[in-house]
Amino acid sequence: MxxxxxxxxxxxxxxxxxxxxxxxxxxxxxxxxxxxxxxxxxxxxxxxxxxxxxxxxxxxxxxxxxxxxxxxxxxxxxxxxxxxxxxxxxxxxxxxxxxxxxxxxxxxxxxxxxxxxxxxxxxxxxxxxxxxxxxxxxxxxxxxxxxxxxxxxxxxxxxxxxxxxxxxxxxxxxxxxxxxxxxxxxxxxxxxxxxALIEQSSLQQVEYGGMGLGRSAIMMPIVRLIGPLLVKSPKTARYLPFITAFSWIAVAALAASGLAAAGALVAIFGGLCLAAMRFLSAFRAESAAQDRVRDLIRTFGWALLGFYPWLVSLGGPDHLMPAFAEAALAPCLAAAILLARWLYEDGGEKRRFHWLLPDTDQAWILLAPALIFDFATLMFAILPLLALLQILLWLRLARRPGAR
Structure with a gap:
């Protein structure tokens, strides 16, 4: 049949x-x-x-x-x-x-x-x-x-x-x-x-959505500003996944070449591309395929964050082990973000204050200036603690009874 x-x-x-x-x-x-x-x-x-x-x-x-x-x-x-x-x-x-x-x-x-x-x-x-x-x-x-x-x-x-x-x-x-x-x-x-009216209505109804302070407070607002330009041509949805994937590959290549700050800046651009993919998938018919590709790229970006100090140090000219604060705490930061993701998914339909949770976009945005001005070791020590504080604050607020 x-x-x-x-x-x-x-x-x-x-x-x-x-x-x-x-x-x-x-x-x-x-x-x-x-x-x-x-x-x-x-x-x-x-x-x-x-x-x-x-x-x-x-x-x-x-x-x-x-x-x-x-x-x-x-x-x-x-x-x-x-x-x-x-x-x-x-x-x-x-x-x-x-x-x-x-x-x-x-x-x-x-x-x-x-x-x-x-x-x-x-x-x-x-x-x-x-x-x-x-x-x-x-x-x-x-x-x-x-x-x-x-x-x-x-x-x-x-x-x-x-x-x-x-x-x-x-x-x-x-x-x-x-x-x-x-x-x-x-x-x-x-x-x-x-x-034209339906298109405007669709753009206005796309939610900021998703977990994370970096995405909800920074990336998605920027994407919504350029949203009307993104949807004008079908070529945007066709080529954006390739641009996003190549951006994250470039992040890994720059890190392996010792250009840590440049890699972090490209990672911010890659996060913006991921937010744009989510924006398009919210109302375009290709959403099912776009979601699968976006999740794969986002997972790669998350893993790259955990191994970033190792890539930078071992791929540098001296091929040295990274500093302990970076080597040990970068995986801890990635684990904290993964924990936040699991808690967010377990929240079901009644998710609240999800914008408070840590995400990779927030981490890259804070790491970029730290790498440029050479206080990355301190930032790698701070970020896992900040992520845990955000999770605790979210747990406190999310469990409060909603207004009736």
Whole structure:
């Protein structure tokens, strides 16, 4: 049994372009839909089209390079040839922008299902399915419904007719609150000004998030200032992981060459790149892959902090052992940061004051001037104690009862 998607890409905007090709936060709507569908197990996407312009062909080629099969279809007969009796088909409305949780809910195994919401002023752009409900833009149908549509005489709107067949068959209804549409978590992009508003809303809703004083108080605020520039082009998300990885490799290379201060400065830049990756992954469809790459790079940066004095001393011209305060306490600092990470993760959903905890960004920011002005030994002695003090303070504050 395969999971196949039927994605709408036929609606024309007032300026003559396709709605599916409108760009929000540096990616077209149909590419975002394809990435979300791939995350829930879809391997084949049928694109419902009226015409196939060159820019749509180029977009489909980019989707294919991600490992998905893409087939344009114009009628139900074309879709019948792609599905088998046990296959399930996910319908995705033309111009839909929704979160991964909504795709995951509709893709769960079971009988046909429809994502629905209330009939309010916020949901007028969605198709009405009865007196009080509107379609939420996603549905799961079965192969017999496609066969039934193909057998119907005349020309029918493929997407909406399949939706009607699902409604008439008594498909399960998965309800989502209309408030999600006000927040921009689900939307039908009807024109380019709407896309611009959704992009601004998405940028404003990205949380500072994550553990650590350095990231929360310094790195993420800087990234949020340049956020609108980061999301303008899809190339940013494509090349940023490589830039970040090469930055941390450069840190190790500089340390091994004896250039400790230069390595620490590059590490601060690498931390800023990691924060930018987290910022992009918070609302872009590539978030799952970006998170895995970011975690791998962050782990490398954490390990590098613990071994940094050894790299600097043993890689220097004299190849000497590092001073005891640096050699012993740098791993202690890394261990304290790891302890803070574990405590943060164990905090569950009720995390508070997480910005107080120590992190590698804070350590590199404090180490850089110490290495430049030659008091690194003292700083390596202070940082583990400071990290433990931050953890104790966090434990004290986080366990206080919240305001009611």
């Amino acid at each position: 395969a999971l196949i998607a039927l994605v709408g890409a036929s609606e024309i905007l007032p300026d003559g372009g396709l709605r599916a090709l409108v760009t929000v936060a540096g990616e077209t709507l149909i590419e975002r839909q394809a990435a979300r569908l791939a995350d829930v197990g879809v391997t084949h996407i049928a694109v419902a089209v009226a015409a196939v312009p060159a820019d749509l062909l180029a977009t489909c080629d980019r989707i294919r390079r991600r490992g998905l099969k893409v087939t344009p279809v114009r009628a139900a007969g074309d879709l019948v040839a792609l599905v088998e009796a046990e296959d399930r088909i996910i319908l995705v409305a033309d111009g839909l922008r929704a979160g991964g949780t909504h795709y995951a809910a509709i893709a769960k195994p079971g009988s046909p299902a429809i994502l629905v919401t209330g009939d309010t002023m916020l949901t007028q752009s969605f198709e009405r399915i009865d007196a009080t409900r509107r379609w939420g833009g996603l549905a799961s149908i079965s192969q017999p419904m496609v066969v039934e549509l193909a057998a119907m005489p005349g020309e029918w709107d493929m997407m909406l007719t399949l939706l009607r067949l699902a409604v008439q068959s008594g498909a399960r209804r998965l309800y989502c609150e209309p408030a999600l549409f006000e927040q921009g978590e689900i939307a039908i992009v009807s024109d380019r000004p709407t896309a």
